[in-house]
């Protein structure tokens with residue numbers, strides 16, 4: 001009996017150390033390290049809004065979404081309720097760093113709403129690795145003095161507010177920096193950080209990439225021109241732009257690259273072409289609570 005327990009303990013320790021090693025290696029490949037999380041520098045002029053203080057109430061979030069977020073107003077009432085609750089929870093889990101002292105209460109709400117829109121068909125939507133969301137009033141300098149409208153680095157998602165608003169102004173031009181950056185974050189969260197247990201998502205993401213590779217070659221060869229030139233940078237940018245087009249030009253995506261549209265639909269559990277049921281039911285065959293439990297015990 002005692003020998004059995006000792007064997008199980010040794011096995012558990014080996015398993016733990018093995019997984020730990022794999023995780024650290026994955027992080028270091030990306031310049032990410034869970035052991036020494038990145039705490040961004042705060043300038044004296046920055047406004048820091050810690051979501052746990054929860055000074056933005058549900059009614060205010062609702063008013064902001066109704067005024068500025070058409071995806072939210074297009075939803076059926078019961079889905080609006082879910083969207084609202086998710087947005088509030090997401091805000092509570094994040095620290096917002098608003099640069100240059102130019103802060104608006106809409107900032108944390110609307111940037112969070114982009115994450116909620118993207119993940120609305122998924123069970124896990126909090127992108128927990130990304131503790132920090134940084135908002136610049138306009139474009140800013142990134143590594144190598146590149147001028148950026150948004151980027152994702154370490155455990156922080158950054159957007160330029162003017163570009164974010166521009167992306168939200170026209171929801172049919174296929175350009176939306178909020179959805180773009182959240183797509184990079186979703187990829188890192190699920191496919192890299194959570195890869196050991198987000199297996200279904202990873203499989204579905206592989207299907208998206210397979211479809212994207214074909215579309216990528218077609219776009220690079222100049223045979224079609226649905227994507228911007230920037231999407232041709234690499235497949236990661238192509239994925240992020242595919243998300244923008246999926247939500248903003250679903251008809252064109254479906255007509256020109258039906259395999260990309262279908263794979264995105266399965267991955268995100270959303271169907272923007274279906275106006276009455278844009279969010280699909282979870283495809284899990286297990287009751288959700290059980291599925292979640294099993295997911296975290298690494299079956």
Ligand SMILES: [Zn+2]
Pocket residue numbers: 180184236237240
């Ligand atoms: Zn990008």
